[in-house]
Amino acid sequence: MGVEPGRLNFSWISSAESTKFVDVVKDVTATVKALGPNNNFKKAADKVA
Amino acid sequence: MLGYIDKIKEISKRLLDEGRVDMVIGFRKGTMPMMNEPAFVKTPGEVSKLVWDSNCGINLANYLTDRKEKIAVIAKGCDSRNIVTHLIENKIKREKLVIIGVPCKGMIDRRRITAMFDAEVREVTEEGDVITVKGAGFEKKLKKAEILQDNCSTCIHRNPVLFDELAAPLVEEQKGIDRYADVRRIEEMSPQEKWKYFEDLISPCIRCYACRNACPLCYCPTCFVDEARPQWVGKSQDPIDIRTFHFLRAYHCAGRCTDCGACERACPVGINMRAFTKKLEKDCFDMFGWEAGISPDERPPLDTFKPGDPGEFIK
Numbered sequence: 001m002g003v004e005p006g007r008l009n010f011s012w013i014s015s016a017e018s019t020k021f022v023d024v025v026k027d028v029t030a031t032v033k034a035l036g037p038n039n040n041f042k043k044a045a046d047k048v049a
Numbered sequence: 050m051l052g053y054i055d056k057i058k059e060i061s062k063r064l065l066d067e068g069r070v071d072m073v074i075g076f077r078k079g080t081m082p083m084m085n086e087p088a089f090v091k092t093p094g095e096v097s098k099l100v101w102d103s104n105c106g107i108n109l110a111n112y113l114t115d116r117k118e119k120i121a122v123i124a125k126g127c128d129s130r131n132i133v134t135h136l137i138e139n140k141i142k143r144e145k146l147v148i149i150g151v152p153c154k155g156m157i158d159r160r161r162i163t164a165m166f167d168a169e170v171r172e173v174t175e176e177g178d179v180i181t182v183k184g185a186g187f188e189k190k191l192k193k194a195e196i197l198q199d200n201c202s203t204c205i206h207r208n209p210v211l212f213d214e215l216a217a218p219l220v221e222e223q224k225g226i227d228r229y230a231d232v233r234r235i236e237e238m239s240p241q242e243k244w245k246y247f248e249d250l251i252s253p254c255i256r257c258y259a260c261r262n263a264c265p266l267c268y269c270p271t272c273f274v275d276e277a278r279p280q281w282v283g284k285s286q287d288p289i290d291i292r293t294f295h296f297l298r299a300y301h302c303a304g305r306c307t308d309c310g311a312c313e314r315a316c317p318v319g320i321n322m323r324a325f326t327k328k329l330e331k332d333c334f335d336m337f338g339w340e341a342g343i344s345p346d347e348r349p350p351l352d353t354f355k356p357g358d359p360g361e362f363i364k
Contacts (some may be wrong), residue, residue, distance in 0.1 A: 001296055002244025024364065027252045040244055043289050 006031045007038060051175065053151055056216045057123060059150050064121045064214075065093045069307040071118035075099045082173045083159035087112060096150050101176055101216075106156035106198060107180055108266040108311040114140040122146065123216075125153035127139060127309035129209035130342025131265040134305050137266050137345055140268060150212025152220040155193070155201030156310075161317050165189075177339050178244045184284075200310035203228045209344055229331045235324065247292065253318040254291045256284075260322055263315035266302050273297060299325035306334045 009031075013026045061073040077088035077098045085104045089112075090096055101123075109122050110131035124132060129150060135141045162182055163170055170181040178193045194202075203226050208219045238246060258274070261267045272292055273281045284295065285289040297304075299322070306326040313323050333339045336359045337350035350358070 002240050002242075002247060012363050019305045027364075041289055043283070043287050 002040065004035055006035055053216045054099065057101055057151070058099055059097050059151060059229075060214045060216065061090060061099060061121060062093050063288070065090070065096065066145055069119065070121040070355065072268040073099075073121040073123070073149075074112050075123040075149075076101065076105045076107070076338050079104070083162065093180045094199045101151065102142060103157045103180065103193060104159070106310060106314045107202075108265050108309045110135060111263065111311065113146070113265075114268045116141065116145070116271075116277070119145050120147070120170065121149055123151055124209050124212065125151050126204065126208055126210070127153075127221055127307045128265075129211050130206060130307040131309060131343040132333055133211055133345050134266065134307070137342075137349065143345070147214065148209065148212045148239070149216055150209030151216045152208045152218065153201075154207065154220055155197040155204065155205075157193060157196050158198045159314075162191070198310050198314065199321070200313070204308075206307075206340075206343075211345065229327070231324070232328050232331050235328070247295075247324075251291050251295055251320060251322075251325060252288070254295070254320055255318060256286065256291060256294065259315040259317060260312035260320075261298060263311040265311070266305050266307070273301075274344045295325055296356070297321060301327040301330060304337075304339060304349045305341050307329050323331045339348065 004049075009028045013024060014023050057075065061075065062140065062263055064070045064078050065073060071091065073090040073096070075090060076085040078100050079086045083104045085100060085102070085107070087107055087109060088095075088098060090099060107123070108131055109124065110128045113120060113122060113135055115186050121127070129148060132141075132146070132148060136143055146190060150299045156171075157180060162173070162180075166187060166189075167184070168184045168187060169203055170182055170184045171181070174183075175193070180191045180193050180196060182189050182191060196276070203223075205223055207222055207227065209215075210349045221234070235243060235246060259273075261272060262273075282293045306329065308323065308330055310323065312326070313319075313321055316322065330341070333341070333350060
């Protein structure tokens, strides 16, 4: 499809695993920030219906 | 394949005469060359309008869902696999169906034939493996193997997987076919190249939804694109909306698509949307060893869990 690896993440976290949740979120945010803004899936404002 | 028709007519007439079915779904000659259309035959007298040739690419499994009557359906390999999928998904009961299996040698690609000639193609006839194309001021004989639909030339399930009656002896399956050369070529691209590739692929799309309507898998009472509350996807011609439609539709077909080619055949602008579904078909085969619609007794990988299922993508 052309979505960069790293922009889509799957994780299995129990409600008891709060620390894992924090780690995963930090990790994912860092990866996505490194990739930069996703301009591919953005509609131009004047075109949005 | 022309010879099949006598047997098809004979079986259809017998089933209707005996009252075993209320309706036979088959093909009749279309108003344009290479465009046979579905026929719903309800009386033995109408059986004569049935035809069978290399232009029967429409997937008749599409007309079976949510019907009340007893139906006999003419099924090629791919149609029969979609019937199995319907059975698995409880869209029709086996006892309501009489499947008239037709071993298939592939359907011809009308788009490729039309593109070969400058003038309009007025008549297409076939004899054995030779297709004769006629139009104003030209006549040409073509080898059928060279003008098969893409999905037919890589087909490995030509014989129906499930049938009650058979219109002809089973044909030999194609062996040693590389089904996924085109998918691998796309897989090797970088994300940017892929983005560009699919942008070009779907750029002519007018969102007529012919692909969805021709697809036997697309039987939802309200398709996600038609839903207004909530509106899952924009209804505009914006490239992003078009892309969202195509790839979500493809995902809905994951593990179910039989690569029958009905979507591509129905497309008025000739988009090869099989590029989406075929990747999912390949993944299903690689990851779960699954081919859709082979047996009504086996649950599809997406609604079962096995300890060995691949899960490396879950962190």
